[in-house]
Amino acid sequence: MELGLPLDPTFSTTRSEIHPKVSWTGILLYVCSIWSNYLIGYFAVYRPLKWLTAPDVTHGAVRVLGDLVTLGWFAFAFACLPWHRWEEGTFIGTKHRRGLVCYVVWCLGIMATLIVYGALGQIPAFETSFGSNDPVPGKRLVSVMAIVLMALVVLYWIIKLRYLTWYRRQLFLKIFCPVVAIFIISYVVCSSDEVCEYHLHHWWFGFVFVLISTTMLDNRFDYLMQGVFWAFIIESLFNYGFVFRYFFV
Numbered sequence: 001m002e003l004g005l006p007l008d009p010t011f012s013t014t015r016s017e018i019h020p021k022v023s024w025t026g027i028l029l030y031v032c033s034i035w036s037n038y039l040i041g042y043f044a045v046y047r048p049l050k051w052l053t054a055p056d057v058t059h060g061a062v063r064v065l066g067d068l069v070t071l072g073w074f075a076f077a078f079a080c081l082p083w084h085r086w087e088e089g090t091f092i093g094t095k096h097r098r099g100l101v102c103y104v105v106w107c108l109g110i111m112a113t114l115i116v117y118g119a120l121g122q123i124p125a126f127e128t129s130f131g132s133n134d135p136v137p138g139k140r141l142v143s144v145m146a147i148v149l150m151a152l153v154v155l156y157w158i159i160k161l162r163y164l165t166w167y168r169r170q171l172f173l174k175i176f177c178p179v180v181a182i183f184i185i186s187y188v189v190c191s192s193d194e195v196c197e198y199h200l201h202h203w204w205f206g207f208v209f210v211l212i213s214t215t216m217l218d219n220r221f222d223y224l225m226q227g228v229f230w231a232f233i234i235e236s237l238f239n240y241g242f243v244f245r246y247f248f249v
Helices: 014-018 024-049 061-079 097-120 139-163 166-191 202-216 220-239
Strands: none
Touching: 024 061, 024 097, 024 220, 061 202, 061 220, 097 220, 139 166, 139 202, 166 202, 202 220
16 A cells, blocks of 8 residues: 555655646545545445435435535635645546556545445434433444544654655645644533533544644545545535534534
């Protein structure tokens, strides 16, 4: 998977990091790819298989359009980040088969995760809040597995820091440290409230992980992981819906 290695000899230069190549073609492809995965995931997978939290409820045109607009804003923002070189690593920037592989891996990461996560969601242990006291068999094991997987992702990022330039290393730390602070502060505040159930929804984890991973996108495995993280945002939107005024969902 070429862990930590750049796609080409010039991919880690300071100049390309500060002045990334971002075109309207790349932005449009990024946004349309996210929209396509939403439409496929909802209309071709979750709704036919009745994997939705409310399987008998069909989203109307207004709901679908609203979801697409929300995803479009998220995708547009990520694509335009001054350090996110998604376009440079795909076939748009490389003009090479290797870039096409990165794009395909990214899309497969989204769709494969949507399918796997949807199937796991049919297991009772995955349907409960990990912060609740519901006596559901296997819930503790699921919680441990989720924590271990997130810890492995963070460990991969920390190990990879040694391969990054100073500029990208600083970007990672400037995003990672505030995110960790938010998690800690929110836990402390919620713990002080008797009626607060500390449960950060998986769309929030997906959003945070996509954001952090934009700082070190330079090999196929990174593209795959970012696709996995995007799947949590997409699935959360058509399966639940974002409630921005509540931090804990």
